[in-house]
Amino acid sequence: MARAAQKDSKTESGKKLSNVSKDDLLKYYREMVLIRRFEERAGQLYGMGLIGGFCHLYIGQEAVAVGMYAAAEKGDQVITGYRDHGHMLAAGMDPREVMAELTGRIGGSSKGKGGSMHMFDIEAGFFGGHGIVGAQVSLGTGLAFADFYRQNGNVSFTYFGDGAANQGQVYESFNMAQLWKLPVVYVIENNEYAMGTSLARASATVNLSQRGASFGIPGETVDGMDVFAVKDAAERAAEHARSGKGPYILEMKTYRYRGHSMSDPAKYRSKDEVDEVKATRDPIDHIKTMLQQAGVAEDEIKTIDNQVKAIVLEAVDFAQTSPEPDPSELYTDVYLEA
Amino acid sequence: MASMNMIQALNNALDITLASDPDTLIFGEDVGYFGGVFRVTDKLQEKHGLTRCFDAPISEGGIIAAAIGMGAYGLRPVVEIQFADYILPAYDQLVSEAARLRYRSGGEFWAPLTVRSPYGGGIFGGQTHSQSPEAIFAHITGLKTVIPSNPYDAKGLLIAAIECDDPVVFLEPKRIYNGPFDGRPDQAMKTWAGHKDAEVPEGHYTVPLGKAAITRPGSEVTVLAYGTMVHVALSAIEESGLDAELIDLRSIVPLDIDTIVASVKKTGRCVIVHEASRFSGFGAELSALIQERCFYHLKAPIGRVCGWDTPYPHAFEWDYFPGPARIIRALNSAMEN
Ligand SMILES: Cc1ncc(C[n+]2csc(CCOP(=O)(O)OP(=O)(O)O)c2C)c(N)n1
Ligand SMILES: [Mg+2]
Numbered sequence: 001m002a003r004a005a006q007k008d009s010k011t012e013s014g015k016k017l018s019n020v021s022k023d024d025l026l027k028y029y030r031e032m033v034l035i036r037r038f039e040e041r042a043g044q045l046y047g048m049g050l051i052g053g054f055c056h057l058y059i060g061q062e063a064v065a066v067g068m069y070a071a072a073e074k075g076d077q078v079i080t081g082y083r084d085h086g087h088m089l090a091a092g093m094d095p096r097e098v099m100a101e102l103t104g105r106i107g108g109s110s111k112g113k114g115g116s117m118h119m120f121d122i123e124a125g126f127f128g129g130h131g132i133v134g135a136q137v138s139l140g141t142g143l144a145f146a147d148f149y150r151q152n153g154n155v156s157f158t159y160f161g162d163g164a165a166n167q168g169q170v171y172e173s174f175n176m177a178q179l180w181k182l183p184v185v186y187v188i189e190n191n192e193y194a195m196g197t198s199l200a201r202a203s204a205t206v207n208l209s210q211r212g213a214s215f216g217i218p219g220e221t222v223d224g225m226d227v228f229a230v231k232d233a234a235e236r237a238a239e240h241a242r243s244g245k246g247p248y249i250l251e252m253k254t255y256r257y258r259g260h261s262m263s264d265p266a267k268y269r270s271k272d273e274v275d276e277v278k279a280t281r282d283p284i285d286h287i288k289t290m291l292q293q294a295g296v297a298e299d300e301i302k303t304i305d306n307q308v309k310a311i312v313l314e315a316v317d318f319a320q321t322s323p324e325p326d327p328s329e330l331y332t333d334v335y336l337e338a
Numbered sequence: 339m340a341s342m343n344m345i346q347a348l349n350n351a352l353d354i355t356l357a358s359d360p361d362t363l364i365f366g367e368d369v370g371y372f373g374g375v376f377r378v379t380d381k382l383q384e385k386h387g388l389t390r391c392f393d394a395p396i397s398e399g400g401i402i403a404a405a406i407g408m409g410a411y412g413l414r415p416v417v418e419i420q421f422a423d424y425i426l427p428a429y430d431q432l433v434s435e436a437a438r439l440r441y442r443s444g445g446e447f448w449a450p451l452t453v454r455s456p457y458g459g460g461i462f463g464g465q466t467h468s469q470s471p472e473a474i475f476a477h478i479t480g481l482k483t484v485i486p487s488n489p490y491d492a493k494g495l496l497i498a499a500i501e502c503d504d505p506v507v508f509l510e511p512k513r514i515y516n517g518p519f520d521g522r523p524d525q526a527m528k529t530w531a532g533h534k535d536a537e538v539p540e541g542h543y544t545v546p547l548g549k550a551a552i553t554r555p556g557s558e559v560t561v562l563a564y565g566t567m568v569h570v571a572l573s574a575i576e577e578s579g580l581d582a583e584l585i586d587l588r589s590i591v592p593l594d595i596d597t598i599v600a601s602v603k604k605t606g607r608c609v610i611v612h613e614a615s616r617f618s619g620f621g622a623e624l625s626a627l628i629q630e631r632c633f634y635h636l637k638a639p640i641g642r643v644c645g646w647d648t649p650y651p652h653a654f655e656w657d658y659f660p661g662p663a664r665i666i667r668a669l670n671s672a673m674e675n
Contacts, residue, residue, distance in 0.1 A: 052655065053462030053464055053467070053652065054463060054464070104653035104654075111653075112651075112653035113651045114652055115462075118464065118466075131465070131466030132466055163395070166397050167396055168397060168399050168427075169427075194367075196368045196371070196372030196373075197367065197368050201370075202393055202396070267372065267373075268371065268372050324653060330648055330654055330658070331646070334647075334649070
């Protein structure tokens with residue numbers, strides 16, 4: 001391919017909206033609300049000192065993980081950076097294990113030894129949770145190589161941020177992925193900021209969907225606040241990768257509502273800017289409006305809200321009652337044999 | 339004189355250098371507009387302009403490599419790597435280029451860059467935000483590695499590092515940015531206010547690289563430490579009731595071996611304390627140097643109190659962190675022989 005294709009996903013998703021079933025609407029609503037309520041609670045536990053260290057919340061970006069996951073098939077892999085709670089919940093991981101990892105308990109997905117940024121679940125096909133910005137892009141490319149090698153029809157969904165998109169190893173990976181036609185979908189979650197630095201302050205070009213152009217990797221910019229736009233794009237990208245055509249890049253335009261991590265003074269953007277996004281682009285409000293338009297009763301939505309609340313409370317309870325790991329665990333999992 | 343915490347002292351050092359040397363410039367992730375995640379570069383862009391203090395993309399390899407190039411052509415870059423754990427993507431550039439340029443050009447080219455980076459644990463940062471990688475820099479001939487333990491030294495050592503014509507890795511113990519920490523997490527956080535080493539002269543001064551400080555003179559046992567561990571060791575010594583001599587190394591390369599040897603010959607006993615894991619840690623080098631020079635003066639095996647030989651865990655912060663209880667055990671064991 002000489003030039004990377006660019007499509008406008010909004011119109012495509014607009015065309016398809018009539019096909020959206022009520023069940024899908026309810027499913028995605030539930031998944032997105034689960035992430036949001038989970039993250040709100042995690043933020044509270046952090047404030048109470050029950051979670052220590054670093055904790056990066058996914059609030060505002062829920063439609064990306066949920067919409068992308070809708071295109072996943074059994075055996076596909078997901079890998080991301082440190083802002084990982086949402087991806088794990090979307091991949092179907094037990095919220096109790098995720099919360100207990102945050103509190104550093106033995107019931108956590110990494111036995112309390114990884115923490116917020118470092119979680120894994122082989123059954124969910126979730127390959128982490130990585131604290132080193134950009135490293136997961138190369139790892140995800142390797143996962144795709146394994147899919148290619150086995151010819152198993154699976155795809156590696158490799159997520160990273162707008163800031164991570166400037167790491168050199170991203171481009172080493174792009175080249176290898178296209179050279180070897182690996183089944184990888186690179187999902188760039190462009191939430192406009194890398195910590196305290198806005199995209200334009202650190203990037204010579206801001207159209208991140210075109211970052212693979214020089215390698216001939218097709219890319220699309222997607223409204224990452226619209227779960228159906230995300231899902232449509234995800235299906236196109238996954239189909240491209242699955243059918244042996246190689247990598248595909250999706251730039252998700254999204255926004256993080258909270259600070260970068262829990263200790264972010266947020267001096268680099270105005271409250272007005274954040275409020276404006278919350279008021280006009282909120283992904284959960286968006287799907288809620290669709291539910292109402294589809295004639296779903298307020299009660300049915302309430303029921304979901306209550307179910308989600310119960311799940312999250314159970315996770316919180318588990319995360320506080322699961323014991324701390326025994327000090328002997330300190331030396332396990334360093335090598336195969338302790 | 340002004341009372342400063344470590345962040346203010348470092349900021350002040352950078353401010354003074356930017357003002358006095360037009361070839362000095364600062365760049366790194368979030369350091370410009372935002373002022374740095376730990377605020378060490380706060381207001382420097384506002385004050386000195388966009389070309390003197392600026393934001394870099396998240397590209398550690400590129401940042402350090404570009405700084406080497408700038409340095410080779412006469413600039414004096416000071417880069418911030420947000421956490422020492424992220425220097426690793428640039429390790430090749432530091433080792434193969436920065437450290438070796440002078441030697442392989444027969445002294446014609448060198449790279450006078452300073453890499454500032456917060457390091458160390460006690461902050462629940464887990465395996466990618468709490469490491470103490472000093473030994474992997476100390477091992478590289480051609481690099482200098484400096485670690486301050488208080489605001490006065492932080493400013494004086496940073497100015498000395500920037501003015502030094504060799505590449506310097508300047509590791510800032512982030513646990514003590516805002517106040518000394520004696521390794522007792524259950525006690526109220528202290529600030530630097532009122533601490534004698536928080537009295538910082540406002541103008542230019544340097545603390546020479548390669549000159550250790552005797553933080554507490556003593557006669558019974560020598561304790562070697564740097565960074566946060568100076569405060570933890572001091573607290574342990576006080577609790578132990580022993581008359582220990584505490585030496586703050588301040589820079590591990592160059593190393594003030596004379597001060598160390600004089601002390602160990604006097605006391606005949608030595609305990610080395612660092613946060614980094616033990617195996618092949620810097621304590622191993624110290625221990626070897628001491629036994630080579632002080633063998634016939636030693637009354638007990640040299641003790642090492644270090645992080646465990648595991649990755650830095652998320653749980654177990656205070657089991658991993660070498661706190662006062664472990665240091666006291668090592669001191670007592672050194673005294674038994
Ligand atoms: C190699 C490396 N460099 C720097 C950091 C520090 N850091 C953590 S997150 C972050 C910003 C990343 O921004 P982006 O990729 O946009 O992801 P977002 O936080 O917006 O999800 C930085 C600089 C790191 N963890 N690893
Ligand atoms: Mg971002």
